[in-house]
Amino acid sequence: MRIKLLMICKLPHIRPGQSVGLLGGSFDPPHRGHAAISHAALKRFGLDHLFWLVSPGNPLKARQPAPLERRISASRGLIQHPRIHVSGIEADLGTRYTAQTLRHLRRRHPGVRFVWLMGADNLTHFHRWKDWQQILDTVPVGVLARPGDRISSRFSPAARIYRHAMLKGSESQLLARADSPAWCFVNLPMVDVSSTALRARGEWSAAQQG
Ligand SMILES: Nc1ncnc2c1ncn2[C@@H]1O[C@H](COP(=O)(O)OP(=O)(O)OP(=O)(O)O)[C@@H](O)[C@H]1O
Ligand SMILES: O=C(O)c1ccc[n+]([C@@H]2O[C@H](COP(=O)([O-])O)[C@@H](O)[C@H]2O)c1
Numbered sequence: 001m002r003i004k005l006l007m008i009c010k011l012p013h014i015r016p017g018q019s020v021g022l023l024g025g026s027f028d029p030p031h032r033g034h035a036a037i038s039h040a041a042l043k044r045f046g047l048d049h050l051f052w053l054v055s056p057g058n059p060l061k062a063r064q065p066a067p068l069e070r071r072i073s074a075s076r077g078l079i080q081h082p083r084i085h086v087s088g089i090e091a092d093l094g095t096r097y098t099a100q101t102l103r104h105l106r107r108r109h110p111g112v113r114f115v116w117l118m119g120a121d122n123l124t125h126f127h128r129w130k131d132w133q134q135i136l137d138t139v140p141v142g143v144l145a146r147p148g149d150r151i152s153s154r155f156s157p158a159a160r161i162y163r164h165a166m167l168k169g170s171e172s173q174l175l176a177r178a179d180s181p182a183w184c185f186v187n188l189p190m191v192d193v194s195s196t197a198l199r200a201r202g203e204w205s206a207a208q209q210g
Contacts, residue, residue, distance in 0.1 A: 009089065009092050009093050009104070009108065010108050010109070011051055011085075011087060011089060011105065011109065012085070013049055013085060014048075014049055014109060014112055015112070016109070016110065016111025016112055017111055017112075017113075018048040018049065018112055018113065019045070019046065019047050019048050019049075019112075019113040019114075019115060019176035019177070020047065020048060020049045020050070020051065020109075020112055020113065020114050020115070021038075021041050021042070021045060021047040021049070021050040021051070021114075021115045021117045021142065022050075022051050022053055022101075022102075022105070022114055022115065022116055022117060023037070023038060023041070023050060023051070023052050023053065023117045023118070024053040024055055024090075024098055024101070024116075024118070025052065025053070025054065025055060026054075026055055026057070026058055026061070026065045026071070026195065027052065027054050027055075027071045027072075027074070027075050027195070028065040028066050028071055028195050028199070029066070029071065029074050029195055029198055029199070029203075029204045030052075030071070030074050030075040030078045030079070030195075031078070031193045031194070031195060031198055032191050032193055033119075033146070033191040033192075033193045033194065034052070034075075034078070034079070035078060035079055036188065036189070036191045037117070037119060037144040037146075037188070038050055038052070038079065038081070038084050038117075039081070040144060040186065040188040041115075041117050041142055041144060041186075042081075042083060042084070044142075044172040044173075044186045044188070045115055045117075045142050045172055045173070045175050045176055045184070045186075046172075046173045046176060047083070047115065047176060048083065049083050049084075049085065050083060050084045050085070050117070051084075051085050051086075051087050051089070052075055052079070052084070052085070052086045052087065053087055053088075053089055053090055053101065054068060054071050054072050054075055054086060054087065054088050054090075055090055055096070056068060056088075056090055056091045056096060057096065059096050059097055059130070060125075060128060060129075066204070068088055068091055072086055072088050074204075089101070089105075097129070097130040097131070098116065098129060098130075098135060099129070099130055099131035099132070099134050099135050100130075102114065102116065102135060102138065102139055106138070106139075113140075113176045113177060114139050114140075115139065115140045115141070115142050115175060115176050116135060116139050116140070116141045116142070117141075117142045117143075117144065118141070118142075118143060118144070119143070119144050119145075119146040119149070120143055120144065120145055120146040120149035120150055120153040120185070121146050121148070121149040121153065122143075123143045123149070123153040123154075123156055123158060123159060123185075124149055124152055124153045124156045125156075126156065126157075126158040127156065127157040127158045127161075132158060133161075136158070136162055136165070136180065136181045136183065137180055137181050138180050139180060140175045140176060140178055140180060140182045140183065140184075141182075141183040141184075142172070142175055142183070142184055142186065143183060143184065143185045143186070144186060144188060145185070145186065145187045145188055145190055146190060147190045147191075147192045150187070150190070153185075154185060162181055162183060165180075165181035165182050165183055166182075166183055166184065166185070167182060167183070167184040168184075169184065169185060169186050169187060171184065172184050172186050
């Protein structure tokens with residue numbers, strides 16, 4: 001039983017020396033914006049693999065998301081790429097906070113270069129996350145531009161406090177192999193879509209079609 005649990009709690013496909021992006025999110029529902037930043041992150045940060053960590057629930061959001069199985073299945077329907085994998089690893093690990101998830105994954109995958117990925121809106125509020133400085137001090141962070149937050153996020157408390165650790169967009173290929181703290185903001189053609197807007201329009205099931 002214990003052996004089975006340890007196997008489930010590992011991310012498949014990855015090996016020491018590889019660089020692996022982690023995009024955590026509610027994916028309630030998944031949409032084109034998630035796909036666009038994933039493709040951009042693979043390319044701009046030179047990642048070998050990218051995992052969507054479909055979260056049991058954002059610890060800062062009171063609203064209960066749709067059932068995890070539904071969000072995972074919709075995510076798998078939306079993203080089909082040989083190096084992008086959809087996972088419910090946080091539910092398997094029993095973690096909810098990103099710092100906790102990263103601690104588990106780094107322990108279980110020594111030698112793998114994890115990169116935490118997020119849209120610019122999350123950089124704006126990053127200083128409210130549990131152990132946010134520990135995240136930045138231990139794992140490179142890639143931030144993808146998002147409509148509405150592209151400029152303001154760069155003046156957020158986390159961005160200001162860690163300004164010394166910022167790589168230029170033109171240095172994005174260095175991020176995965178950089179010593180922490182290191183973070184990099186990349187611009188990309190932005191996709192103005194959010195799960196909130198899709199839910200408000202009652203488009204949850206149509207979202208898979210993008
Ligand atoms: N259109 C987008 N452009 C850039 N980043 C995005 C976009 N949509 C989502 N992201 C990023 O993807 C990650 C997961 O996002 P999430 O699943 O919360 O989607 P969301 O559209 O932000 O949802 P909600 O509207 O419910 O907050 C977050 O880091 C978020 O910043
Ligand atoms: O660890 C935290 O304190 C924390 C606070 C807010 C959000 N997160 C994570 O950030 C990711 C994006 O969340 P969301 O709800 O914007 O999709 C998701 O993996 C959440 O678990 C994590």
